[in-house]
Amino acid sequence: MRGGTAPSTAYDDESYTRGGAVDRGDVGALVLSAADGDAAAWKALVDGLGPLVWSVVRAHGLSDADAHEVYQTAWFRFAQHLQRIREPEKAGSWLASTARHECLKLLRAARRWTPTDDPQLLDRVSEDRTPEESVLDSEEAAAQTERVRRLWQEFEELGERCRQLLRVLIASPPPSYQEVSAALGIAVGSIGPTRQRCLRRLRARLEARGTL
Amino acid sequence: MNGTHDDGFDDDDFAEGAFSDEEWDTGLLEEELRQAAAILDPVPAGLRQIAVEAYALRDVDARIAELTFDSLVDAIPVRGETDPPRMLTFRAGEVTVDVEVTAEGLIGQLLPPGPARIDVLSGPRAHARLTADDMGRFTGDAPPAGPFALRLRTGEDLVVTEWLRA
Numbered sequence: 001m002r003g004g005t006a007p008s009t010a011y012d013d014e015s016y017t018r019g020g021a022v023d024r025g026d027v028g029a030l031v032l033s034a035a036d037g038d039a040a041a042w043k044a045l046v047d048g049l050g051p052l053v054w055s056v057v058r059a060h061g062l063s064d065a066d067a068h069e070v071y072q073t074a075w076f077r078f079a080q081h082l083q084r085i086r087e088p089e090k091a092g093s094w095l096a097s098t099a100r101h102e103c104l105k106l107l108r109a110a111r112r113w114t115p116t117d118d119p120q121l122l123d124r125v126s127e128d129r130t131p132e133e134s135v136l137d138s139e140e141a142a143a144q145t146e147r148v149r150r151l152w153q154e155f156e157e158l159g160e161r162c163r164q165l166l167r168v169l170i171a172s173p174p175p176s177y178q179e180v181s182a183a184l185g186i187a188v189g190s191i192g193p194t195r196q197r198c199l200r201r202l203r204a205r206l207e208a209r210g211t212l
Numbered sequence: 213m214n215g216t217h218d219d220g221f222d223d224d225d226f227a228e229g230a231f232s233d234e235e236w237d238t239g240l241l242e243e244e245l246r247q248a249a250a251i252l253d254p255v256p257a258g259l260r261q262i263a264v265e266a267y268a269l270r271d272v273d274a275r276i277a278e279l280t281f282d283s284l285v286d287a288i289p290v291r292g293e294t295d296p297p298r299m300l301t302f303r304a305g306e307v308t309v310d311v312e313v314t315a316e317g318l319i320g321q322l323l324p325p326g327p328a329r330i331d332v333l334s335g336p337r338a339h340a341r342l343t344a345d346d347m348g349r350f351t352g353d354a355p356p357a358g359p360f361a362l363r364l365r366t367g368e369d370l371v372v373t374e375w376l377r378a
Binding site: 008042043055068076081082086105167174195 | 272
């Protein structure tokens with residue numbers, strides 16, 4: 001996931017070396033093409049940035065219904081503003097920030113009007129099987145499945161701050177630190193150190209359970 | 213993984229140069245977590261499809277009326293009122309659209325006052341059509357659950373309100 005060349009400072013350069021499947025430099029070009037009428041470019045944006053948007057709503061612990069609505073709102077608004085985006089290369093940050101603001105609005109409204117009706121907390125170890133899970137099962141890779149589940153369970157039991165940050169960081173393709181900053185409203189410079197601490201904490205938990 | 217990691221929680225400043233073992237380990241762990249997220253918490257396929265179809269929502273000719281007031285955020289809550297109406301104001305230049313959404317329906321006022329054809333959008337597909345009278349007033353059914361927008365045509369002018377969750 002990191003480039004072969006060692007950066008001069010570990011954190012400042014990391015945002016530039018992150019990112020695998022989608023070249024982040026392409027985002028600006030894709031936005032311009034999509035604004036010009038290229039539907040394939042739009043699709044590429046949905047696939048490249050959709051997981052980031054989803055990770056933002058997940059990181060905020062919304063109920064499934066609310067998460068779906070925020071995800072849609074962010075994309076509808078992006079489509080609406082497509083011709084007018086001032087910095088096309090920052091479309092990921094634009095989407096992440098839009099999703100974050102909608103999440104905060106919902107959370108604030110839920111707290112204000114119906115204090116007893118707390119938004120559901122994340123509960124992803126559900127009975128619904130994704131296609132990928134079914135594949136794992138059908139290949140009888142039970143041990144691997146179990147490992148993934150345990151890893152996820154330990155992740156979900158991390159503190160709020162770590163869970164939020166990691167949930168966004170592990171979107172696929174990996175978001176840049178600028179995008180993570182927009183998604184969570186935190187300073188770019190704080191992301192690297194917090195990430196390191198949270199992953200260390202997670203590893204300690206896994207080791208304590210003998211999962212690593 | 214390997215047993216030579218460092219668990220010191222205050223050791224966040226790494227020396228310049230090559231990655232430390234620990235940094236390498238956390239990178240691997242993050243990658244494993246990324247794969248777990250892709251398996252256990254992916255973007256639901258239906259949502260991805262909706263986002264793909266949202267491409268149809270780009271409105272080249274319309275002006276966007278931005279949300280300038282939302283009672284959910286800007287209003288002071290009234291004690292005892294459990295389900296207050298949602299008051300929204302959108303603005304595009306000199307055009308203002310006030311909308312009140314309740315469980316019973318939607319009431320609106322277009323300013324400057326005048327007739328308009330109004331589409332209630334609830335995504336790339338479904339929509340309802342309303343008409344604003346000569347005073348700029350309009351009423352309709354409550355928009356369905358989920359994000360909605362209004363597209364208003366007044367003579368030459370085409371204005372679309374910012375997408376919003378009702």
